[in-house]
Amino acid sequence: MSSLSSLSSLSSLSDEEINIRNIPDRKDFWNDLEENEFRSRFKFNKPRILHILSKIGHLIEPDTRRSKAIDARTQVLIALRFYATGSFQAVLGDLVGCDKATVCRILQRVTKAIASLAPGEIMMPNGQECHQVAQEFHEIAGFPRVLGIIDCTHVKINSPGGRLAESFRCQKGYFSINVQIVSDSRLKIRNIIVRWPGSVHDSTIFNNSPLCAQLESGRYGNFYLLGNSGYFCKRFLLTPFLSPSTTAEENFNKSHVKTRNTVKRCIGVWKRRFPCIQKGITLKKMDTILNVIMATAVLHNMAIEFEEEFLDIDLDDDELVNMVPHGPQNFSERTALVKSIF
Template sequence: MATIVHRYRRRRYHQRVHAERAKPLEQYTSEELYASFRFGRDDIKYIADLVRPTLQHQTQRSHALSVEEQCLIALCFYACGTFFQVIGDNMGVRKATVSNVVTAMSVALGSLINQFVSIPKDDQTAQTKHKFFQMGNMPCTIGAIDCTHMHIQAPFEREWEYVNRKGRHSITIQLVGNADLIITNCVVKWPGSVHDANTPEQARFNSSHCKTRCAIERLNGVLKRWFACLNVLREQPKVASNIILACIVLHNIATRRHVPLDDNFDGPEADVEPEQPPMFLPNEGHTGHAIRDAIVRNYF
């Protein structure tokens, strides 16, 4: 009887077969890597080394993904923003694996935010001011600030807080950038219903102000075109915020490593966000106008 049971169990056993995975680092040309992942071979290896302490598996049990494979899967999602199933089919992994990798990679990159996103130090401030002055004759400027919306799926909790003025669910992010399109500060946490305060207008000051703001406006456009996933994030706010932070870190890595930030990738056009009416808070108007008038009087 024991022999019969043993044979039956052996007959039921099927060896697990793992699908063959894609190997872009070995198979793709430099141009193909850049088009699919937005980074070259050396850049991808550099990013892998940054997140290796967090993403490295202790064993190869169950055909575990290498750090490089995890990076490629996540970068593919950031670059194209397509469905996890499509990325999984292209990379030779399951949809659930793609989801887990993107989540883990986003947290790992987001943890590096203070390393790659920071206000210019004292020795860099003068050079930053000079570049902004060359751009639009705006004095004493170390950064241009703007807010933009990243669309997400309807949250399960407090859904109404994330509905913006256009009736879509979004997260409002605040970015500060310099003249070289490097992000120097970011806030990624506000629901889409939070107001985006307007900017003042005044003749020559306004003209200079607009020219200087071109840096942050172009930065917003480059960020959304370069990382197409930011156009629509089919995630809940916490996961979406981690993905946004990851893209911000990757943007600064690309800029500092002189990866060409081509903002002409084929992809959806970034939404043009209409200007919001100004929001005035008690007792804040007089100080702001006084500072603006002083700048106009002294420099224009």
């Protein structure tokens, strides 16, 4: 009788009411967690997350609260938890009531919204700011007129499949996206290219980038980038001497390496802040993978602006012989700089 009674009572409910009854209550991390534990889980404190919500909330807020629809704030927490772990299991273990398919859809939606902020959050210096950025670089090791430091980093992915899958296999043997970064001295990402397979050479990515065209056109005047020996030496991109023969050239290299270490630290802090790009992104859709990389870059810059504390790192600089490009290079700017300063 009890089972028949239960069936009878259920039959009197609408489908929506039955669904609501079957959805368990979700944990309230926003109110239940102590501040340090909250920040440890989501990488940002609550005021910072409210700031992010102010920018993207209108893009992700559900149209209705029927069937316990997940609000924008919880959606952002789900995405941040994924960026902080790279694991659906960790997200599912924390956020009761969200199945994997729901988490996946939320992740796609929130990531796309955050990535859309890139034009306003990731920008090269312009106008008077160029002088400020150059002065901050000069204070590191005396290198003048530096606009930014360029380097590439690989973000591991699963094989995308298809006939072009092997183009994503990098020199170290795993599948990856080769991401180009330009950093300033504050470890802020000033320019990013997120679209090239892991097998593509760093110099190829730069030579085909809008930034290269802008530098060639003289948009940034007599300012330049610093890069490692994997790039061609140009008047707007200076590389170190492979075999310095004078004291001045040695001093140039020392200053170059010390200044250029900034981008290594930027990449290191970015990846440690968001382990999903350090451990590798296991998502299947390429568009979502690229958006995750871009979204975490946007959030990294926000964290820099928020002055969020994070353990800095200092990486040794390795010059890889097999990364040296072949072909004509322009050494005139570098030679003039050595003669005049170093």
